[in-house]
Amino acid sequence: MKLRFLGTNSTSGDCPTLYATDRDSYIVQGWQLFANELLMQLEIPEGETAVEVPTELFEHLKEDGLPAVDIKRPQAPIMIHTPQGTCVVQGRAVTDQEALAQMSIPHYETCVEVPKSAITALLEEPRGADLQR
DSSP: OOEEEEEESOSSSOSOEEEEETTSEEEEEEEEOOSSHHHHHOOOOTTEEEEEEEGGGGGGGGGGTOSOOSOOOOOTTTEEEOTTSEEEEEEEEOOOHHHHHTSOOOTTEEEEEEEHHHHHHHTSOOOHHHHHO
8 A cells, every 4th residue: 555645743753644545545643542431432343443633633634635624524433523622533453564664653653544535524514414413
């Protein structure tokens, strides 16, 4: 899998980072979740994991040509906003060695792959039935 760097919120390069892939998906590198209250609320299927990132990380989606970069409708299990102003992103755990070799991942971080369509759906304004929930 080939990665294209979209952005990070760090100057040192070892912080949450966003990549586009050649598989029509995004790689979200973020802080690992350990046994905390939020993690216990998630139902994470085998082969998937979740990371926590600052919400501002998704401003870098504009580097992939997306016109709007505000997450307008976070939806579990893809994304959950936290009271601390971050978000938890769930997706397939990245095990592709070619992709991992392109990243600098400190021991307290990991990464998930999320389909591009799932992320772009979060950018859309709520419509019809969504507004009645």
